[in-house]
Amino acid sequence: MREWTREERYRVLKSPNEIRSLYDRIRGSVYRQTYHVQPITGLSSDPNGFALHRGVWHLCYQWCPWGAVHGLKYWYHVTSPDLLHWKNEGIGLAPDRDYDNKGAHSGSAISVGDKLYFFYTGNHRDENWVRTPWTCAAYLDEDGKLRKLPEPLFGPRSDYSEHQRDPKIVWNAEKQKYYILIGAQTLDKRGCVQVYESEQPLTGWRFAGQLKVPGFERFGGMWECPYIVNISGKDVLIFSPQYTTLPMRGNSTNHNVYLIGTMDYDTLTFTPDGSYDYLDWGFDFYAAQGAANVDDPDKAVLIGWIGLPDNHYPTAEEDWEGSMSLPRELRIRDGKLIQTPISGIDTLRGAALTPNGTLPRACELEIGVPAGDFDLNLCTRSDGSGGLRLHYDQNAGICTLDRSGMDLRFNENVYERLDVKLESPLRSLRVFLDHSSAELFFNDGERTFTTHLYPTERELNYTVKDGAKLRIWEMTRSVTDEFAV
Ligand code: FRU
Numbered sequence: 001m002r003e004w005t006r007e008e009r010y011r012v013l014k015s016p017n018e019i020r021s022l023y024d025r026i027r028g029s030v031y032r033q034t035y036h037v038q039p040i041t042g043l044s045s046d047p048n049g050f051a052l053h054r055g056v057w058h059l060c061y062q063w064c065p066w067g068a069v070h071g072l073k074y075w076y077h078v079t080s081p082d083l084l085h086w087k088n089e090g091i092g093l094a095p096d097r098d099y100d101n102k103g104a105h106s107g108s109a110i111s112v113g114d115k116l117y118f119f120y121t122g123n124h125r126d127e128n129w130v131r132t133p134w135t136c137a138a139y140l141d142e143d144g145k146l147r148k149l150p151e152p153l154f155g156p157r158s159d160y161s162e163h164q165r166d167p168k169i170v171w172n173a174e175k176q177k178y179y180i181l182i183g184a185q186t187l188d189k190r191g192c193v194q195v196y197e198s199e200q201p202l203t204g205w206r207f208a209g210q211l212k213v214p215g216f217e218r219f220g221g222m223w224e225c226p227y228i229v230n231i232s233g234k235d236v237l238i239f240s241p242q243y244t245t246l247p248m249r250g251n252s253t254n255h256n257v258y259l260i261g262t263m264d265y266d267t268l269t270f271t272p273d274g275s276y277d278y279l280d281w282g283f284d285f286y287a288a289q290g291a292a293n294v295d296d297p298d299k300a301v302l303i304g305w306i307g308l309p310d311n312h313y314p315t316a317e318e319d320w321e322g323s324m325s326l327p328r329e330l331r332i333r334d335g336k337l338i339q340t341p342i343s344g345i346d347t348l349r350g351a352a353l354t355p356n357g358t359l360p361r362a363c364e365l366e367i368g369v370p371a372g373d374f375d376l377n378l379c380t381r382s383d384g385s386g387g388l389r390l391h392y393d394q395n396a397g398i399c400t401l402d403r404s405g406m407d408l409r410f411n412e413n414v415y416e417r418l419d420v421k422l423e424s425p426l427r428s429l430r431v432f433l434d435h436s437s438a439e440l441f442f443n444d445g446e447r448t449f450t451t452h453l454y455p456t457e458r459e460l461n462y463t464v465k466d467g468a469k470l471r472i473w474e475m476t477r478s479v480t481d482e483f484a485v
Contacts (some may be wrong), residue, residue, distance in 0.1 A: 001312060002067070009064075009071030010102060013094070016485035019065050023483050026320050031436040031454055034477040035348055036059070036077055036306070036360045037086050037324040040484070043068050044322040045438065046166075046225060046287035047303045048075050049092065049109035052294065053116040053140065057083055059303065060118075060146075061324060067469040068316030070309070073103040075120065077146065082300065083327045083342045090484040092118075092146045099124050099134045099152050106166040106225060107136075110178075110201065110292040116140040117201045117343050119180060121165035122152055131162045132412050135180065139203055153205050154196070161185040164194065166225045169201070169292070178337055180205065181226040183239065191223035191241050195268050212269040213237070213259070215480070220244040220255075227285045228263055228270070229300045232332045235263040236300070238279060240287050242309070249278070251414025252307050256286050258337060281420040282440070282450035283403065283411070284308055286324065300330040301342070306437050306450055309387040314408045315436065324433060325450055326439055336423070338443040341432065349473035357382075359460050360474045362385060368469030374426055377463045378438065379406065379455040384463040389436060392426045399426060399442065401449060408454040420447055434475070451485045 008288030013019065022041040026032070037059065038044060052058075056079050063076035079094030093104040100122030107120030114143040122134035141147045156164045163185035170179045178201055182194040193211040197203040211226075220241030227238045238258045246255050256279040261272040280287055288304035304325040307313070313321040323388035327342040349364060359379065367376065373394050386405035393400070401410075404416035423446055430441040433453075440449040464470055 003361045004067070004069045004071065006234055008066065009102040011066060012072065013065050013168050013485075015485070019485065020483065024397065026318055027319070029315065029318050030361070031315050031318075031321050032481070033434045033436060033479065035475050035479055036326065036434050036437060037075065037085070037479060038481070039063055039320055039322060040088060040481065041320055043070065043320065044076070044324070045305050045307060045309075046106045047069070047289045047305060047324055048106050048120065048398055049118045050289050050303060050353040051109035051111050051116060051292040053111040056081065058109060058116065058140070059086075059324070061305070067139065067319040068312055068321040068411055073105055073123070075104050075146070082344055083477045084117070084344055084348060087480060088482050089144065093120060093138060093148065095123070096274065097122065097148065100136060101125065105133070106287065108168045108289065108292065110169045111169060112201055116170070118146055119153075121167065121171050124375070126140070132156060133162065133165045135182065135205075135424075136169050136263055149202065153202070157194070157207065159187065160194070161187055161189065166180070168225070168227045168289070172265055177265075179265070180210070181211070181228060183222065183224045183226050188194045189221045189243075190218055191220040191243075193223055193327045194237070207456070209268045212267070214269070214271060216259070216272070225289060227290050228472040229290050229330075230261070230263075230297070231300055232298045233331060234260050234332050234335070236260055236337065237332070238288060238290070238302075239271075248419050248421070250418060252308065252414050254281060254286055254310065256288055256304065260286050260332070260335065260337060277337070280448045280450050281418065282303065282401075282448070283415060283418060285310070285450040287327075290330070298331060301327055302330055302339075303327045304450065306452055311411045311414060313452050323437060328448070334383050336446070338445040339448050340442070341439070341441060342429065343387070348475050350476050351474070353472045353474060355470045355472055357461050357463070359433065359459040359462050361433070361435045361455070361460070361474070362475040362477075363433050364473050364475055365429070365433070366471045367431070367464070369426050369428060370465070370467035371425070374468070375463070376429070376468070378431065378433065379453060379459045380463060381458050382461050382463045384461070387459060387462070388449045388451070394425060397425070401451070403453065406453065407456040407459060410452075420449055422447060432475070
């Protein structure tokens with residue numbers, strides 16, 4: 001693994017020409033995705049600024065141009081008419097002001113009338129590397145470019161640690177107010193959410209208080225990327241707690257969880273109905289963000305980063321890594337969160353393939369699972385060995401996924417094998433494989449499992465237990481990957 005000096009990590013991109021040859025080289029990688037958003041070069045991490053505005057979906061993501069390193073972060077901007085086909089628009093926000101001199105960090109967007117507003121963290125560091133996180137704003141101009149306001153909206157509070165970031169803007173119609181949720185850490189290193197409020201999106205912001213979440217006063221050391229959405233009358237709080245291990249999550253100290261409950265904006269209390277659950281039970285899923293302006297009270301649309309902080313992936317050797325997950329639809333069914341792949345994804349299906357034990361690099365598998373224990377091994381060698389191995393133990397109600405048998409192993413000390421606890425017997429699976437990722441949806445969205453995967457040339461086979469009803473479609477390309485900077 002390459003070691004980066006601070007100077008290399010925080011190098012400012014001055015001209016597209018500086019990364020053109022990197023892009024040309026990376027394009028040839030067999031691990032480039034074909035229907036997932038990915039960086040043109042370097043590293044992509046959190047989704048940012050996800051919103052529907054005048055019929056166009058806008059999405060940005062954290063981007064470091066130079067390689068697989070968490071260095072100077074830009075917002076890279078992509079757009080889509082349908083959440084399936086994505087176009088690269090180039091840099092959305094560059095860290096080009098004093099207040100964001102060491103990164104345009106994560107944030108969100110909201111469409112208000114004919115305006116699209118963006119909120120992000122200006123990551124300032126002084127010469128002693130002391131950090132000041134500013135909450136900043138921008139808007140979409142007539143040319144489709146993001147334009148920053150001249151000054152930040154507000155600075156950090158001194159009664160919290162330096163970890164105060166990831167503004168998520170929320171409109172509350174009942175209160176006729178905007179709220180900004182900030183992921184934060186208290187001075188005694190507990191994760192929490194700060195709430196700011198205003199009647200206007202770009203002015204008048206004031207600190208309303210710290211979100212109370214009874215039972216979660218001590219739950220991780222920092223809550224990144226908080227988000228609250230109302231679905232079918234229930235509130236859902238989604239966030240990414242850090243600096244703690246959690247049950248069934250191996251040695252990982254980064255997680256993406258949710259709580260279903262009730263949000264009271266008068267008392268700033270989110271009262272959970274029950275315990276937390278993992279938003280995704282897979283190896284690589286983090287910092288998920290819901291889109292603003294979905295305009296359906298029964299649904300949210302969410303996208304995550306396929307990757308985790310602190311981890312690195314085999315394509316780091318090729319100077320790029322990470323991709324966005326497929327967008328998902330979130331609904332509440334019987335008081336539980338259900339996540340399904342974005343509707344319309346079927347239109348990316350090519351002709352149905354006759355199941356013959358081999359897999360194209362980009363495909364969807366739909367599997368009707370017979371009763372009893374079950375096995376599915378994806379990306380195996382031709383003799384059925386290796387690959388991503390899924391075993392379902394019906395008595396235990398647990399699906400175990402193990403990627404340790406793959407030729408290219410990674411993040412072995414975090415985990416290579418995880419259990420997924422199912423709520424009901426396994427009856428169906430939908431699997432989306434792209435060149436370097438797999439997303440599994442269990443039982444019509446009762447659970448999901450997302451992972452990076454880097455099959456070698458000899459790992460393009462599968463085996464499945466007899467009796468399974470299997471359908472496979474090759475997926476068509478929907479991400480064009482043009483060089484836009
Ligand atoms: C989450 C995160 C955010 C931060 C951003 C920086 O992965 O650490 O909290 O804004 O990444 O890239």
